Amino acid sequence: MKKRFGIVLAIIVALLLTVVPLGQNQSAQAADDSLEKIQKKGVLVMGTSPDYPPYEFQATVKGKSQVVGMDVEIGKKVAKDLGVKLKVKSMSFDSLLVALQTGKVDMIISGMNPTPARRKNVDFTHIYYQGGYSIVINKTDLAKYKNKDSFKGGTLGAQTGSTQYNAIKKQTVGTTSKGMTSQSDLILALQSHKLDGVAMEKPSAEAYVSNNKQLAAIPSNFDLSSDATSSAIAFRKGSTSLVNEVNKTVDSIKKQNLVKKQYLPAAGKYLKTNTVNTSMTHYWKAFLTGIEYTLIITICSVFFGFILGILLSLARMAKGNPFKTALRWLATAYVEFIRGTPMMVQVMFVYFGLGLFVNLPALTSGIIAISLNSGAYIAEYIRGGINSVNIGQTEAARSLGMSNGATMRYVVLPQALKNIWPSLGNEFITLIKDSSIVSIIGVTELIYQSNIVRSDTYRGVAPIVVIMVLYFIMTFTASRILNYFERRMQHD
């Protein structure tokens, strides 16, 4: 089972829950109207991390990329039995629990196993699927490896922080464990012989093997509690009425053995269509969407960051009365704080943190976070640009009766901006690349899309090469355009 839960995220959640103790948890405990609420809303939002076939993965259905897999089938059935519509929201596995706790999603179906640690924070339904672990190896090594104990002196890989990863660490002797974030990276490492085997969920292993003739699967023989190999649906803590209702559906799925009989075969069908055409040109639409979002995020963020940057730089130079001093102090603190924390954490903070108060879509959150970040940097460029304008310019303008504000606006800023145009251009180009960070909250920009294509096609390198070229084309074009304008501004 996947059990990844980034430490950073854990800290953020802890922080949020202490800062905002009046979150969903308490109100839910006070009065359990969870079932009623969903039925009233008419929509059940399912959170999932679609990089884990056959549980959930992206497939191109009639030319449109969508999330499919056995978990989605289960989600559909749950929604149908509740009499509501299902909406699937995809994001990285790390983000799922926070998304549930902050109300971004109503439930998680993502091959999630109900560990005691997780049970403390969320409510789980009955188990809907009991799996096991396999080890995927290169077919040529089939004679060499029997089970987990055959890898002495070798290296076994698994998703970082997953239960498989912990099992390798605890239950093998003389075997090196290697963790990676994505399943497709692990397979790639296996094929390039950086790993000798990859431990994963049995159905996942079967999916990989059936789609790649160079791979084989062997039993793992890990000693597992049923907790570690089972999947259940997660709801917010205290949603007893909702969980009880959904348990009826889960029980009937198990009784009729629907997972094996219907859902896995259905998922397998998508897997088959996927492997038919794995050329990169087949996925041009996915890449195009990626480019589109990357550019939307970059352009919006530079625009808002620029406005914020001007305000911040002016605030940083304010002096005179106590109010202005406070303003300057605040702006300085803001700039220092933003520049002293990773953009990734800021993105997560805006998405999940602000998400407690207003429900912002991932794209909006991403743009807000990156604008806030880039504003701090642009503010420093602008401040430098303003300081580079000769003081005589200000004095001339003031002596003509122009106010402080008018002097800034008509005399100093235009000259400052001309001086910092190259820095602003660099910031724009940097953002084209750095905007990729919002992929962690599920914005379908270029990196996110390439990950989808990778897990979709089981091809590790080709999508990376494609987006490298695409990023280069974008940054190179942008720098040409910026140079052109820079030259045009040199009239005096």
Add this chain to the structure above:
Amino acid sequence: MTKPVIEVESLAKSFGDNHVLKDITEKVEPGQVIVVIGPSGGGKSTFLRCLNLLETPTSGKVAFEGQDLTSLDSKSVDSLREKMGMVFQSFNLFPNMTVLENIKLAPMKVKGVADAEATKTAHELLQRVGLEDHAEAFPASLSGGQAQRVAIARALAMNPEVMLFDEPTSALDPEMVGEVLNVMQELAQEGMTMVVVTHEMGFAKEVADRVWFMADGYIQENNTPDEFFNHPQTERAKDFLSKIIM
């Protein structure tokens, strides 16, 4: 008797421990041309900048047409500065604007004058300083003398009551000094009230109504040019005059 245009009372200005202006009390009457001379570092620029509050006095009063500037809020100071044009040693033209735009900017943004009217006035002023051909030029393409004449036109565009000049010819090549001084002399003849810091003794003798000799933070002498240059009263002034070649 007419009211003085500028009245300075017990003006003092310090930068930290550096007491640049110590105690200055003087008046400028309408139409007067005052030339301020004195040794370098004596506080002449600081004094001039205190007159339009580019520099905030440490103590004392600076009154313009009877209004004490030091007691006004910043908005009122802004609007009084309109009436005091200033010309700097280093011109301080806006390099990103044409000559015409330099002159039009303040009338349009401060006084709200319409574009067409501001353009018309600007052309008239350029004609007056002999630069009507350079309306569309950028400052970087002008000679020093031309740039300073544009700066004078720019200050005049606000229709000021007083003009303050801080060593307007010190940064110029010698052959260009004359063209700027001529413009200033014409201005004086038209009745403009002027306070001029300069080392051009010829200009002081010919144009000034009064010469103020400034050293060590005080106005040491206030006299007619004739009296000052021929019969300096203080040792400080005698010493200063003996050192400059005339």
